[in-house]
Amino acid sequence: MLDGDPLEETNGGLMQTNSMIIPKSAMNTLKREKKLESTLNSESLISAGIMTANTPSYIMGDPIDYPKVMTQSEDLIVGGNAVISFGYGSLQGRPAPGAPQSKPNQDSLTVFNHIGSRAVFGIFDGHGPYGEYAAHFIRDNLHHQLEEVYKELGDEANPNDAIRIAMLNIHEAFIAINPSKPGDVDPDVSGAVVVIAMVENNNLYVANVGDSRCILGSQGTNDRAFKVHVMSDDHKPENVTEQERVLLSSAVLLSESELRGGKKKDGKTYVCRRNDKGQIVYGVMFTRSIGDKDAHVNLGVSADTEVKQRCLQEDKVEYLVLASDGVWDQMSNEEVLNVVFKHKDPLKSANKIIELARNRWDTDKLHTRRDDISVIVARLLCNE
Numbered sequence: 001m002l003d004g005d006p007l008e009e010t011n012g013g014l015m016q017t018n019s020m021i022i023p024k025s026a027m028n029t030l031k032r033e034k035k036l037e038s039t040l041n042s043e044s045l046i047s048a049g050i051m052t053a054n055t056p057s058y059i060m061g062d063p064i065d066y067p068k069v070m071t072q073s074e075d076l077i078v079g080g081n082a083v084i085s086f087g088y089g090s091l092q093g094r095p096a097p098g099a100p101q102s103k104p105n106q107d108s109l110t111v112f113n114h115i116g117s118r119a120v121f122g123i124f125d126g127h128g129p130y131g132e133y134a135a136h137f138i139r140d141n142l143h144h145q146l147e148e149v150y151k152e153l154g155d156e157a158n159p160n161d162a163i164r165i166a167m168l169n170i171h172e173a174f175i176a177i178n179p180s181k182p183g184d185v186d187p188d189v190s191g192a193v194v195v196i197a198m199v200e201n202n203n204l205y206v207a208n209v210g211d212s213r214c215i216l217g218s219q220g221t222n223d224r225a226f227k228v229h230v231m232s233d234d235h236k237p238e239n240v241t242e243q244e245r246v247l248l249s250s251a252v253l254l255s256e257s258e259l260r261g262g263k264k265k266d267g268k269t270y271v272c273r274r275n276d277k278g279q280i281v282y283g284v285m286f287t288r289s290i291g292d293k294d295a296h297v298n299l300g301v302s303a304d305t306e307v308k309q310r311c312l313q314e315d316k317v318e319y320l321v322l323a324s325d326g327v328w329d330q331m332s333n334e335e336v337l338n339v340v341f342k343h344k345d346p347l348k349s350a351n352k353i354i355e356l357a358r359n360r361w362d363t364d365k366l367h368t369r370r371d372d373i374s375v376i377v378a379r380l381l382c383n384e
Helices: 024-030 131-153 159-175 240-246 293-298 333-343 346-363
Strands: 008-010 014-016 020-023 074-078 082-091 107-114 118-127 191-200 203-209 213-219 226-230 252-255 269-274 280-284 306-311 317-323 373-382
Touching: 074 107, 074 118, 082 107, 082 118, 082 346, 107 131, 107 373, 118 131, 118 317, 118 373, 131 159, 131 191, 159 191, 159 203, 159 306, 191 213, 191 317, 203 213, 213 333, 226 333, 269 293, 317 333, 317 346, 333 346, 346 373
Parallel strands: none
Antiparallel strands: 008 014, 014 020, 020 280, 074 082, 082 373, 107 118, 118 191, 191 203, 203 306, 213 226, 213 317, 252 269, 269 280, 317 373
16 A cells, blocks of 8 residues: 555546556455544644653554654763753644544654663654554554663674664564454554664664655855755665665556556656456555565565665764655655754754644645655764
């Protein structure tokens, strides 16, 4: 399925979310059988809360408790030599006119200080009928999994390895969920894309699975106000390397216009699953994710976490931004960092990015819906 919103009925007998398309005729086997409970309206700004080792475990399928909005930026001290100020928020999306209006926010996010020596930031963008549960499952298991991995490998373990192992463990735990009755969370066509940033000493590690994104902004030189460092690659079928892998499976790549019966390859590309009769069962717009058991078996979708590393500058302020594609579908890297370098304060920057992205969605003539929008902004200052 596509990531993000509950399925919306469109012309041509298709049901659509922001990153999945399902023919209406296939909905009987994929339709959600449990009504979601949500106390938020579509205009609510929320934050995901700071996770600690004492945070109660989230029980899969329970109503999701969305924390309150941040009112000011907060600080983290990491390992005695890095001072981090951060702000974050999330805006629930809006279904298309005429679609069911009981749309939950399927994004989640987290910030926590891990064993005092590492700061961890995460954006989790859920998709499919149970995407919000997948996003919160990942969020609430990340802290625990990192602790378990470092306990096994030792505190000096390579963060690249630690994050990749933790994410694979979370993926395996989620797809192992076995729904025993109607309404139970089913991992077959639900999951989340994930981007995580870890700051340890003067090093930044960014781990990515899917099409959420992380960028770093540093002070520019000469007439440039800042420099953009892209810290993650979008895992989409347009990416040649990703395309080669999914085409080794039984997947077929189709444009949105082709899925609607047209002949031109217009619009975004979907990785599609066919049944034995050649009919399209569903399509996804990502090539890596956590969860999505069926797509991993049949479409070449992978849970392999890609990690990039960068040494942070000493005694110079740099800005870290993580966001779901509700931002990146409407704003460029440069536009986002323009906001950050203008406002300086992380929470003000995050709220402004959300506002701008929301306005773009609401005035975008190509879309009648609005995706969930989630952002974390962190101000990094590493000392010698």
